[in-house]
Amino acid sequence: MSGNEALQSAKGQNSNWFWPDVKTFEGARLAARYGFWVAVAGVAITGLYATIALLRRSPFFNITPLAYFDMILLAVIAWRVYKFSQPWSVIALIFYIFEKAAMAIKFGKPPSVLVVFFVFMYFQGVRGCFGMAELIRISKSKESDISVDTQTKRCPQCAEIIKLAALKCRFCNYEFNPGEVEEAVGRRRAEIKSHATM
Numbered sequence: 001m002s003g004n005e006a007l008q009s010a011k012g013q014n015s016n017w018f019w020p021d022v023k024t025f026e027g028a029r030l031a032a033r034y035g036f037w038v039a040v041a042g043v044a045i046t047g048l049y050a051t052i053a054l055l056r057r058s059p060f061f062n063i064t065p066l067a068y069f070d071m072i073l074l075a076v077i078a079w080r081v082y083k084f085s086q087p088w089s090v091i092a093l094i095f096y097i098f099e100k101a102a103m104a105i106k107f108g109k110p111p112s113v114l115v116v117f118f119v120f121m122y123f124q125g126v127r128g129c130f131g132m133a134e135l136i137r138i139s140k141s142k143e144s145d146i147s148v149d150t151q152t153k154r155c156p157q158c159a160e161i162i163k164l165a166a167l168k169c170r171f172c173n174y175e176f177n178p179g180e181v182e183e184a185v186g187r188r189r190a191e192i193k194s195h196a197t198m
């Protein structure tokens, strides 16, 4: 193990739980799970308060039974953020800030420490979902490069099998038209991609 590798594995083990490194799959998953769990907590709290309000027939901590709609939205958010949905992670954050800002203005109360904590967790959810999408995009483009690398063509001059991306035959030095090679590689890459997504 080289010094660099040792440093990287040490970093992986001591991954930052407070501010997960979303450039790694583990970190992105952890950050997205923060967003998921805070939405689950939202479902539980909203559901509980709305039920209490329903039973006592008056608002409970300013929450009415109408909050069941919020609860349903929060459940959808939790499920979508669990699946690393980028737009839903943003909707979750905006929805929460909007709701708390409206509450603060309506009742003239500054946001509590818990609200700041929830905003932080929803923000981690955004980081996680966007980090995961970026990681998947990178790994997909790498995959298609590897696949294209295994693609071959037959040299029209010496009939040997050579790499599709080769500009020059390694057996007879036959030279290919760079534009045509690029086009052939691009076409094959698109074929591989369409197969991969099927």
Ligand SMILES: [Zn+2]
Pocket: 155, 156, 157, 158, 159, 160, 169, 170, 171, 172, 173, 174
């Ligand atoms: Zn050749």
